[in-house]
Amino acid sequence: MKQVNYIKRTPSGTIFDIVNVSLLVALSFLLLYPFWNQLIISLNDGLDAQRGGLYFWPRVFTLGNYEYIFKTAGMLRALGWSVLRVIVGTSTKLFATGMLAYITTVSYFSFHRQLRKMFLITMYISGGMIPIYLWMIKLHLIETFTVYWLPSLLGAYEMMIIASYIASLPDAMFESARMDGAKEFKIYLNIVLPLCVPVFAALGVMVAVGHWNSWFDIMIYNPSGNYDTLQMELRNILIQSDKVKKLMQDATVGSDAVKSAAARITSQSMRAATMMIVTIPIVAVYPFFQKYFVKGISIGAVKG
Amino acid sequence: MNHGAIGKYALWRRRLGRERELWFWSGLCIIWWVIFFLIPIYGIVYSFFNYTPGRALTWDRFVGLKNFISFFQSRDAWKIIRNTLVISGLNMTVGFMAPIILALQLDELRHGLFKKTVQTISYMPYFVSWVVVASLAIALLNSDGVVNEVIIKLGLSDKAIPFLTEGKYFWGLITVLNIWKTVGWSTILYMSAIAGIDQNLYEAGAVDGINRWGMVRYITLPSIMPTIVLLFILSIGNFLNLGYEQNLLLGQSTTREYWEIIDTYVYRYGIQLGRYSFSIAIGLMKSIIGIALVFIANGIARKYTQYSIM
Numbered sequence: 001m002k003q004v005n006y007i008k009r010t011p012s013g014t015i016f017d018i019v020n021v022s023l024l025v026a027l028s029f030l031l032l033y034p035f036w037n038q039l040i041i042s043l044n045d046g047l048d049a050q051r052g053g054l055y056f057w058p059r060v061f062t063l064g065n066y067e068y069i070f071k072t073a074g075m076l077r078a079l080g081w082s083v084l085r086v087i088v089g090t091s092t093k094l095f096a097t098g099m100l101a102y103i104t105t106v107s108y109f110s111f112h113r114q115l116r117k118m119f120l121i122t123m124y125i126s127g128g129m130i131p132i133y134l135w136m137i138k139l140h141l142i143e144t145f146t147v148y149w150l151p152s153l154l155g156a157y158e159m160m161i162i163a164s165y166i167a168s169l170p171d172a173m174f175e176s177a178r179m180d181g182a183k184e185f186k187i188y189l190n191i192v193l194p195l196c197v198p199v200f201a202a203l204g205v206m207v208a209v210g211h212w213n214s215w216f217d218i219m220i221y222n223p224s225g226n227y228d229t230l231q232m233e234l235r236n237i238l239i240q241s242d243k244v245k246k247l248m249q250d251a252t253v254g255s256d257a258v259k260s261a262a263a264r265i266t267s268q269s270m271r272a273a274t275m276m277i278v279t280i281p282i283v284a285v286y287p288f289f290q291k292y293f294v295k296g297i298s299i300g301a302v303k304g
Numbered sequence: 305m306n307h308g309a310i311g312k313y314a315l316w317r318r319r320l321g322r323e324r325e326l327w328f329w330s331g332l333c334i335i336w337w338v339i340f341f342l343i344p345i346y347g348i349v350y351s352f353f354n355y356t357p358g359r360a361l362t363w364d365r366f367v368g369l370k371n372f373i374s375f376f377q378s379r380d381a382w383k384i385i386r387n388t389l390v391i392s393g394l395n396m397t398v399g400f401m402a403p404i405i406l407a408l409q410l411d412e413l414r415h416g417l418f419k420k421t422v423q424t425i426s427y428m429p430y431f432v433s434w435v436v437v438a439s440l441a442i443a444l445l446n447s448d449g450v451v452n453e454v455i456i457k458l459g460l461s462d463k464a465i466p467f468l469t470e471g472k473y474f475w476g477l478i479t480v481l482n483i484w485k486t487v488g489w490s491t492i493l494y495m496s497a498i499a500g501i502d503q504n505l506y507e508a509g510a511v512d513g514i515n516r517w518g519m520v521r522y523i524t525l526p527s528i529m530p531t532i533v534l535l536f537i538l539s540i541g542n543f544l545n546l547g548y549e550q551n552l553l554l555g556q557s558t559t560r561e562y563w564e565i566i567d568t569y570v571y572r573y574g575i576q577l578g579r580y581s582f583s584i585a586i587g588l589m590k591s592i593i594g595i596a597l598v599f600i601a602n603g604i605a606r607k608y609t610q611y612s613i614m
Contacts, residue, residue, distance in 0.1 A: 016516045020412050027406070028425045031484065034440040037450055041443070052453050100333050109326045110319065115333065122341050124598060128587040129567075130574035131347025134357065139339075151340050154333060184325050213433030216549055220575050235435045238442060238553065268443070275439045282431050290424060 035279065038272040042066070046269035065273040068265055075233060075274070081145075082212060082229040089149040089211040094200055096153050101162035102188050106174075116163070119156040129220075136221060147221045148211070158203050165199040166192060202292040209282065234274045237267070351585035371585035380569065388565040392546045394479040396539055402483045403490035404532060408520055410491065411498050426488025437485055438553035441477070442468060468554070474562040478550060497531040498524060534609050541601035544594045566590045 036056075041049050045060035053059075069075045103109065104116040127135070132151075141147040169192075177187050193200075215231040222228070228236070320327070351372070354365045375381055406426065413419040429437065444451050447464040455461050467473045505523050514522060548567035555563035564572075566586065574583030 010515065013516045016412070017414070020409050021418070024409055024413070024418075024422050028422055031425050031429060031488070034444055038440060038443055050448075052448060052450075055450065096333075099329060103326055103330050103333070106326060109323055109330075111323075111327070111330060115330050118334070118337055122337070124595060125345065126341070126591075127344025127347050128584065128591055129570055130580055130584045130587055131350065132344045133575060134347055134350075134580060135344045137357070153340075154336055185329070209431055213431075213435075215433065215435050216552075220571075231433050231435045234439060235553065238435065238439055271439055271443060275436055275443075279432055279436055283428065286428060286431055287424065290427065 035283075038275050041269060042272035042276045044269070046264045046266040049269055050266055062264075064264060065269045066277070069270065069273050069277065074228075075230075075277075078228050078230045078233045079277070081227055082231070084145070085148045085229060086208050086211045088145075089152070090204055090208045092149050093153055093155060093158070093207055094204055097155050097158045098162055098193065098196065098200065099185075099188055100154055101159045102166055102192050103184075104159065104163050105166045106184070116159075119154065119159055123156045133220060142221055143224055143226065144222075145227055147217070148227070155207075158207070161203060162196060162199055165196055169195055201289075205285075205289045205292050212282065230274070230278050234271070234278055237271050237274055348584065348588055350581050351588050353581060355581045355584075357580070367581075371582045372589065374582065375586050375589075380564070383561060384564050384566055384569050387562060388544065388546065390475055391478060391551075391565065392543050394475060395482055395546060396536075396543065398479060399483050399486075400536060400539065402487045404494060404528075406487055407491040407494035407498060407528075408524060410495065411524060412516065412520065423488065423491075426491070428488070429485045430489035432485075434485075434547075434549040434553055437481060438550065441481055441554060445477075469556060469558055471559040471562040474555070474559050478554065478563070481550060481554075482547075493535065494528055494531060497528040501527045530609060534605060537601050537605045537609070539601075540604075541594075541598035543597050544590055 037054075040054055040056070040058045042065050043061055043063070044054060044058040045062050046065060048060040100115075100119065104112050104119075106112055126132070136142055136147060136151070141150070173191060174187055177191060182190075213231060215229070215235050218227065218229060218232045219235070225232075225236075350361070352366060352368060353361055354367050355361065359365075410419055410422060413422075443449055445467040446452070447466065451467075452464040455465060456463070465473075467477055501524065505527070506519060509519055509523055544566065546565065546567075548565060548571065551563045551565055551568050552571070555568070567590075570583045570587045570590075573579045573586070
C-alpha cells in the first residue's frame with residue numbers, strides 16, 4: 001500500500017478523495033446488489049414478490065422456496081452430481097497432473113523435456129469443439145459421468161505451475177531418496193505431494209470452481225439430463241420455461257405440505273433460490289481462499 | 305570389433321532399466337495425450353470431406369474447399385464476423401480500460417480496510433458461473449425487474465426498456481456484463497505493478513509540488529505503462545476467443561442478428577444441426593487466424609518488451 005503521508009492535505013486533494021471513494025462505493029454497490037436482490041427474492045413469498053417493490057429487505061419472509069427446491073428430487077440429484085464432479089474432477093486432475101509435472105522435472109529421465117513440450121502444445125492447439133465432440137461419441141463417453149473428468153485430467157497450465165514449484169525444491173532430497181532405493185512413485189507420494197500442498201491448494205481451488213461452474217460440456221455431452229448438475233438445472237430454468245412447469249408439476253404428486261408450498265412458488269422465486277444455492281458455496285469459501293486465488297494468478301503471470 | 309556397438313547397446317539397456325518406472329508413468333500420460341489431444345486434431349480433415357458419422361471417409365466424398373467457400377457465400381457470414389469483431393473490439397477497448405482505471409482508483413485509497421473490502425467484493429463476480437451472471441441479468445433487467453421498476457418510478461421512461469429482447473441493446477449489455485464479471489479480477493496484475501513503483505518518485509513529485517491527480521497522471525500511469533502495453537499485446541492473441549457462454553445464455557432468437565458469433569455458430573451448426581464438415585471448416589478457419597494472432601502478439605511482445613508467453 002502506498003504511503004501518501006508526505007503529501008499535503010489540500011482542498012483539491014480532499015475533493016479527489018471524496019470523488020474516488022464515492023465512485024468505488026457505487027461500484028461495490030453495482031457488484032453486490034444483484035446478489036442481494038436475488039437473495040431477498042429467494043427469501044420472500046413467491047406470489048408476494050410478483051407485486052414488485054422489493055429492494056432491500058424481504059416483505060413476507062419464508063424459507064418455503066428453498067424447502068420446495070430441496071423436496072423436488074431433481075434438484076437434490078443435481079446437487080449430488082455437482083459435488084461428485086467437483087470432488088472427483090479436482091482430486092484426479094491434481095493427482096495426475098502433479099505426477100506428470102514431477103516426471104518433467106526428473107532430469108535423469110531422457111524424455112522429460114519432450115514430455116513437457118508435448119503438453120505445452122496443448123495450450124495453443126486443439127481439435128476444436130466439433131472434432132472433439134465427434135471423437136467423444138466414438139469413445140462412447142457421451143452420456144457418462146466420466147466425460148466430466150477424464151478429458152480434462154491432465155492440464156498443461158497446472159503442469160507448468162506445479163513443475164516450477166517442484167524445481168524450486170532442493171534436488172538433494174529426491175537424490176537421497178533414490179539412493180535409498182525409493183521408487184519414483186513413492187517419492188511423488190511421500191515427498192513431492194506433502195511439499196506441494198500450497199501450490200496444490202491454490203490450483204485445487206481454481207480447478208474446483210471451474211468444475212462447479214461448468215455447464216457447456218454438460219449440455220453437449222450429456223443432453224439427456226441424467227447427469228445434470230446444479231448449474232445445468234439453473235440454466236434449464238433460465239432457458240426453458242417448460243422445465244419450471246415440470247418441476248412444479250412434480251410437487252402436485254407430493255405430500256400436502258409440498259403441494260401448498262408449490263401453490264405459492266413462482267418461476268421468479270424458484271430461479272432466485274436456485275441461483276442462491278449455486279452461488280452460496282462459492283461465496284462461502286471464497287473469502288478464505290482469496291489469497292490462494294490471487295497467488296494462483298500471480299504464479300501464472302511470472303511464467304514468462 | 306563389435307565392442308562399441310555392444311557397449312552402446314548395454315548402455316541403452318542400463319539406461320532404460322533405470323528409467324523403466326518413469327517410462328511407465330509417462331507412457332500413461334502419452335496415451336492420454338494421444339487420445340484426448342492428438343486424435344481430435346485428426347478430425348480437422350473432415351472439413352475437406354462431406355462427412356456423415358458411421359460412413360467410411362472415402363475419396364469420393366472429398367469436396368476440397370467447398371465447406372469453406374459455402375460459409376462465405378452464406379448470408380450469415382458477414383453478420384457473424386461483424387458481431388465477433390464488434391464485441392471483441394468493445395472488450396479490447398472499454399473492457400481493457402476499466403480495470404486500469406479501477407486499479408488506479410484503488411491505489412489512491414488511504415484507508416487499508418476499505419481498499420481490501422472493495423477488492424474482495426470486486427473479485428467475487430469472477431468466481432460465479434456465467435449461468436449465474438445471466439440469471440442475475442435476466443432477473444434484474446427484464447420488463448418487471450428491479451432496474452425497469454426504478455427507471456419507471458424515477459420517470460426516466462414511461463414504459464419498461466426491453467434490454468434483453470431488443471437486439472440494439474445486446475452489444476452494450478454483453479460489454480457491461482463482461483466488465484462486471486472481470487473488472488476486479490483483472491486489476492490484480494496492475495496492482496502488483498503499482499506495488500513495485502519506487503516510492504521516491506512520489507516523494508520527488510511532492511517536492512516539485514504536483515497534486516494528487518498529477519501523481520496519478522505523471523508517476524503511477526507512466527510507471528505501469530509497460531504492464532499495460534504487454535497485457536494489451538497479449539490480448540490481441542485472444543481477440544477471437546471472446547467467450548460464447550454469455551452469448552448463448554443471454555441471446556434470444558429475436559436478437560440473434562446481434563449475438564451470433566463464430567463460436568456459437570459452430571455450436572449451432574455442428575452440434576444442434578449436425579452439419580459436421582461445415583462447422584469444422586468454420587472452426588478451423590477461426591483456429592488458424594487465432595494461432596496467427598497469438599504468434600503475432602508474441603512476436604510484438606518479444607520485440608518491444610522483454611516478456612513473451614512462449
